[in-house]
Amino acid sequence: MNDKKPLILISNDDGVRAKGLAALVDALSPLGDILVMAPDRARSGSACGITPHDPVRYKVVEERPGVKICACTGRPVDCVKLALDVVADRRPALVVSGVNHGDNSSVSVHYSGTMGVVVEGCMKGLPSVGFSLCDFDADADFSPAALYVRDISERVLREGLPHGVCLNVNFPKSEHFAGLRVCRMAHGMWVNEWEEAVHPHGHKYYWLTGSYVNLEPEETDTDAYALQHGYVAVTPVQVDMTAYGAMAGLKDLETL
Amino acid sequence: MNDKKPLILISNDDGVRAKGLAALVDALSPLGDILVMAPDRARSGSACGITPHDPVRYKVVEERPGVKICACTGRPVDCVKLALDVVADRRPALVVSGVNHGDNSSVSVHYSGTMGVVVEGCMKGLPSVGFSLCDFDADADFSPAALYVRDISERVLREGLPHGVCLNVNFPKSEHFAGLRVCRMAHGMWVNEWEEAVHPHGHKYYWLTGSYVNLEPEETDTDAYALQHGYVAVTPVQVDMTAYGAMAGLKDLETL
Numbered sequence: 001m002n003d004k005k006p007l008i009l010i011s012n013d014d015g016v017r018a019k020g021l022a023a024l025v026d027a028l029s030p031l032g033d034i035l036v037m038a039p040d041r042a043r044s045g046s047a048c049g050i051t052p053h054d055p056v057r058y059k060v061v062e063e064r065p066g067v068k069i070c071a072c073t074g075r076p077v078d079c080v081k082l083a084l085d086v087v088a089d090r091r092p093a094l095v096v097s098g099v100n101h102g103d104n105s106s107v108s109v110h111y112s113g114t115m116g117v118v119v120e121g122c123m124k125g126l127p128s129v130g131f132s133l134c135d136f137d138a139d140a141d142f143s144p145a146a147l148y149v150r151d152i153s154e155r156v157l158r159e160g161l162p163h164g165v166c167l168n169v170n171f172p173k174s175e176h177f178a179g180l181r182v183c184r185m186a187h188g189m190w191v192n193e194w195e196e197a198v199h200p201h202g203h204k205y206y207w208l209t210g211s212y213v214n215l216e217p218e219e220t221d222t223d224a225y226a227l228q229h230g231y232v233a234v235t236p237v238q239v240d241m242t243a244y245g246a247m248a249g250l251k252d253l254e255t256l
Numbered sequence: 257m258n259d260k261k262p263l264i265l266i267s268n269d270d271g272v273r274a275k276g277l278a279a280l281v282d283a284l285s286p287l288g289d290i291l292v293m294a295p296d297r298a299r300s301g302s303a304c305g306i307t308p309h310d311p312v313r314y315k316v317v318e319e320r321p322g323v324k325i326c327a328c329t330g331r332p333v334d335c336v337k338l339a340l341d342v343v344a345d346r347r348p349a350l351v352v353s354g355v356n357h358g359d360n361s362s363v364s365v366h367y368s369g370t371m372g373v374v375v376e377g378c379m380k381g382l383p384s385v386g387f388s389l390c391d392f393d394a395d396a397d398f399s400p401a402a403l404y405v406r407d408i409s410e411r412v413l414r415e416g417l418p419h420g421v422c423l424n425v426n427f428p429k430s431e432h433f434a435g436l437r438v439c440r441m442a443h444g445m446w447v448n449e450w451e452e453a454v455h456p457h458g459h460k461y462y463w464l465t466g467s468y469v470n471l472e473p474e475e476t477d478t479d480a481y482a483l484q485h486g487y488v489a490v491t492p493v494q495v496d497m498t499a500y501g502a503m504a505g506l507k508d509l510e511t512l
Contacts, residue, residue, distance in 0.1 A: 042309065044308050044309065045305055045306040045307065045308045045309075046303075046305050047302075047303035047304040047305040047306075047333075047372065048303035048304070048366040048367050049301055049302050049303040049305040049331075049367070049369075050301040050303075050367050050464055051301065051464055052300050052301045052464050053298065053300065053301075055453070055461040055462065055463060056450075056461065056462045056463075056464065057459065057460070057461045057462070074464075075305075077303075077367070078464065081446075081449045081450070081464070082450060082462060085448070085449055085450050086450055086452075086462065107379055107495065109497055110304040110375055110379070110495070110497075111304050111305070111306050111333070113305075116303065119366055123363050123366070123445055123446075124445065125445075148512065151512045152509065152512065155508075155509065155512070161502070162499070162501070162502045162505065164443070164499075165499040165502045167506075179510065180509055180510050180512055181510060182503050182506045182507055182509060182510060184496075184498040184500065184503070185496055185497060185498045187420070187496070189379055189380065189381075190337075190379075192341070193337050193341055194312075194337070194338060194341050194342055196342075197311070203313065204313070205311040205312065205313045206311065206312045206313070206338060206342065207311060207312075208306055208307055208308050208312065208330075208334065208337070234506065234509055235498060236498065236499035236502040236503060236506060237497045237498065237499055238497060238498070238499035238502070239363065239366070240440075240441055240443070241365055241366075241441060241493045241494060241497065242440040242441045242491060242492065242493065242494070243418070243420075243421040243492035243493060243494035244440065245418070246417070246418045246421045246492040246494070247438050247440070247492060249418065250423075250438045250490065250492060251438055252411075253408065253411065253436055253438060253490055254435065254436050254437060254438060256404065256407045256408065256411070256436055
């Protein structure tokens, strides 16, 4: 790899063979050298999960000038940690995740392995951006998103991000976007999350499913609202989860 | 179960047989009816991970007056979702997680399945508290923590928590605590995270390990500081991860 180009570390949670990952490599390889370290299989819903009790391995599955692609047995966050500590020949200038097959806006940020990658990159002090498309189809069309992926990544490469802040970018399922909005996380929740089924041997089991409810549908400054109205939603996300506003009200605990 | 008592939902990430879970059941059963839905095996480092692609099952492993204990094949967050949607006979008044065998302060909140339980409870609008002891030993002594577990839980049952806010409570490894402090999340990171090993067949593999570095050791208002000085650390955590302070500085993205 050419040391003069920035190194861009790419991962995801849909696995190394996902179409959304290939879209990211295509969009970003003009901007720098690419190191992909992605799960060897689909790892959706991994959040910031790590693998403390099993060994983790990786192998190089493709190498061409400026692009090295590795598959890893671990979870998305393991991929970032392994790439940084073991594989990368220099410190990445940017960590990018996705493009996820499916929405990661609102509270879904907490469940998302795509955003796990991004939060991990951010915790390591690297500018980090996650991209997700509101289309779960394995063959989803990522081409409308490609220009935004490149421009947002270029801007972050050039200007960085505030300390402890990363980006969660969600694209609506659309051929043409209404524009881009910088948003806050919508307050929402998942409901009716289990579908019961019966095993041939007679016992019940459950599939995780459910539907998302936006609990503030009238509010126009949320990511959920932006997506619903055809905008690309960019939500800045912070690593510091402290509820500062709640600290004073809890002080009585100190006299327990 | 007696409908006049509050229902307390308990889970963890060390699994249904963990000593820390039993400590929680013992400490909280005087306060209400207990429903445990915990992973059937250790699930450390699960964060807010969910199980979208595999079926999830549970079974009742113990039932006595006021206490029902279930083991679930899913991750900690699946346990909460399944308990709420499928198993609980009424809405819990409190969700409690732990007591974790190991520290979940500072950035470890992002990796923690113990805190995954708590964040999920909070997203469902329930007062939720996670307890962790800075001792990874499977036979750790939870007795010094028991009184705090009960008193904090009682206080939260009585007064609730602000909307979208949950608690991350960490106990130092000590027979006597210096007191309790309401803290913010320390800014820190994990370093040197992989230990390389060689498989008998010759290929390399890696164990996730590492050490935590507090990047602001002089600051006295953090959870890391409190723990280091023998205090019980109570960190209020919020579900909303929006970096509000970064929004204005990103507005230029809207003209991309």
